[in-house]
Amino acid sequence: MRIETAVNLRAWNTFGLPAIAQTLIHIDEEADVRRVVDHPEFGRAPKFVLGGGSNIVLARDVSAVVLKVAIGGIRLLETRGDAFIVEAGAGVPWHELVAWTIEQGLPGLENLALIPGTVGAAPVQNIGAYGLELQDRFESLDGVDLVTGRGFTLDGRLCRFGYRDSVFKHELAGKSVITRVRLRLPRPWRPELGYLDLQRRIEETGLAAPDARQIFDWVCQIRRAKLPDPAVIGNAGSFFKNPVVTPEQCRDIIARDPHVVHYPMDDGSFKLAAGWLIDACGWKGKTVGGAGVYEKQALVLVNRGDARGAEVITLARAIQESVYGRFGIRLEPEPVVVG
Structure with a gap:
């Protein structure tokens, strides 16, 4: 456990916004979280958990104790008849994990390539892109309670995933640290190709049955063409x-502007x-x-x-x-x- 004081967080958030953390503690292993909880000065202080800093806006200096999670490691944990179970430390960059699974011949995360942030932050946000969400590949996670110092394990039901939402944005916000995440990659693998941009790539290339590596490459190309690199901008x-709206709301908006881009959802609502x-x-x-x-x-x-x-x-x-x-x-x- 390494402790720093008066740290400028500009380099620790992808927006590059200036803010001073009065105390920043590097979490390199699960035991470090327990050391923080037991610490006489920081144990009862408010905490702010920082992963890759890709989903935050620092509006002012941070008075809470900042926990910079850097727990590493990726491994194939288990091979089941219907799935591969992959485990990664919360501090692993998300894209690094996706690239590793592709290199290891473990398909299933390719649609989520090049999403910024860390593995530990992925369940908090229930990240998603190109027709896939984290909850579709989630097995379970480990964490540590910031009040008691006790470890816990949550499955998908207990994480209460929603659209860019989870229990970590509500009841567990600021009260726990995710340390490891396990993902379930289905066997046999089936490509997720319903997203419009991927359909266009199929039409352009004539590849009607792309493999996981090809989808991974397409997603990276599409994201790089549309989105700025945080290292540059x-x-x-x-x-x-x-936004998700009712069919009535969608019809009303279409009547006023027929060009509005909208997608039907399984429950009958529409995503704009x-x-x-x-x-x-x-x-x-x-x-x-x-x-x-x-x-x-x-x-x-x-x-x-x-x-x-x-x-x-x-x-x-x-x-x-x-x-x-x-x-x-x-x-x-x-x-x-x-x-």
Whole structure:
């Protein structure tokens, strides 16, 4: 357990926003979490768990004790008749895990390639892309209670996954640290090709039955073409959730604007493309101070180089008001606002 004080978190969040952590503790193994809980100075202090910093907006300095999770390791834990079970440490970069499974001939995560962040953060957000969500491949996870120091294991039911949501955003928010995650990769493997961009790649290439490596490569190419690299332009990926509306709401919006991008859901509701709604309101390329809307994808807010958290929040709220004023839809941010 390594402790630092007065740490600038600019390098620890993909948005590149400045904020000072009064105390930052590096968590390299599960035992470090228990050491924090038992620590006479930090044990009862508020905690903020930091993974890859890809889904946060630092609006001010952080007074809580920051736990920087860096638990590593990837392994094939078990081979069952119907699935491979893969386990990874919470500090492993998510894309590194996906690439490892492809290299090992363990398909099933390819649609989730190139998503920023760490393995430990993936269940918190129930990450998803190109027709697949984490919950579709989830087996279980281990964690440590930040009050008692006791370890626990949760399956998918107890994680209460929802659209970009989980129990870790509610009852367990700030009360636990995820240490390891296990994923279930089905056997036999079946490709997930329902997403429009993947269908276009099939039409363009003539590959009607792509393997997992090909889908992995396509997803990486699509994401790189649409989304900015955080190492070049600070951002937190998709900033707003795609809103889900009733059939009646969807029909009303289509009547006013027939070009709105929408997708039917299994329960009869419809998911609207938040990026399209924002673009339709004229926000693409606009800026507020050092924060801006990415020119190639209106769903992504970016740091033009010297943005502060308050400017990102101001821009996000202006977008929300604009979309609500035109479509009557309230967009919900994906990132967690700290401060």
